[in-house]
Amino acid sequence: MQIYDLYPKNEQIIIDQMNKLFIEWKKYLNGQLINGYSVSDLVFDGFYPYYTNQKIKMLYIGRESLGISGSNYLDILYGAYKCNRVANKSINLVTNSFHNLMFYITYGIVNDFIEWNSIPCASKLTDSFATINGISFATINISKYSNEANEWKSDWNLIHHFAKTTSLANTNFYNRQIELIDPDIIIGMNMFNYYKFIGQLNLLERMENIDVYTIKIGDHEKLFLDTFHFSAPSKHGSPEFYYYPIIKAIQKYYTKKT
Helix, strand or coil: CCHHHHCCHHHHHHHHHHHHHHHHHHHHHCCCCCCCCCHHHCCECEECCCHHHCCCCEEEEECCEECCCCCEHHHHHHHHHHCCEECCEECCCHHHHHHHHHHHHHHHHHCCCCCHHHCCCHHHHCCCCCCCCCCCCEEEECCCCEECCCCCCCCHHHHHHHHHHHHCCCCCHHHHHHHHHCCCEEEEECCHHHHCCCCCEEEEEEECCEEEEEEEECCEEEEEEEECCCCCCCCCCCCCCCHHHHHHHHHHHCCCCC
16 A cells, blocks of 8 residues: 555645646756756655644654655655664664654654653654554655765755755745645754745744744745754754754744744
8 A cells, every 4th residue: 555545535635736746846857957867766755644633733854865766755764664664773773863853753742742751762653653543744855866875974965956956946846845734833954054945034033952933935934943953963862952942942932823
């Protein structure tokens, strides 16, 4: 069964709209890709099933996918999460903090900002993940290229080329994709130079370990939090760098009107 079949009908309508947007995106990028990439190599992303059922809808913005050229990011990661292994390693390991932090943070936020130590480990959350009884979230990458270098370092040349080329289109594809996803809160991961390609930012406050903005998505202002990259090796996924600054900012600035 493909992940599409797991979405409720109301979300399948959104996925269909996003697929049409991706077709437009591919048409625009055709002939403008680099390093031997073609449009068939692009990796598209979005949200997991039952995302729209969440009390607070979370969108996480990463840099790029790794080693999955031409695949559906959500299909690949959904299967990995359900097996509790990403890149052949336990989802709970600090080396998979990019993934397990999305589980921990989402669970903590939708469960009234409970203490970090009360949040179940990611492998305890994956069975109900993306079901009507579990958490779900959205995740997109700035670059729809997949880094095929077989190493953890980001390929900034690829990321920049994709973002810059995309930004020259008449349609703001990033903004339109996020408008379709319609998150309540957006979490960026230390990529400030690229947020300008998404939408207009307004700085609200620089708090400890996090910067707080609003960003214009379509006709609405969304709360946008910029934090350390979730896989930053020096931060070890520690809650003082991620979870607690995020919930502090949300508690101070988030309302449904944002």
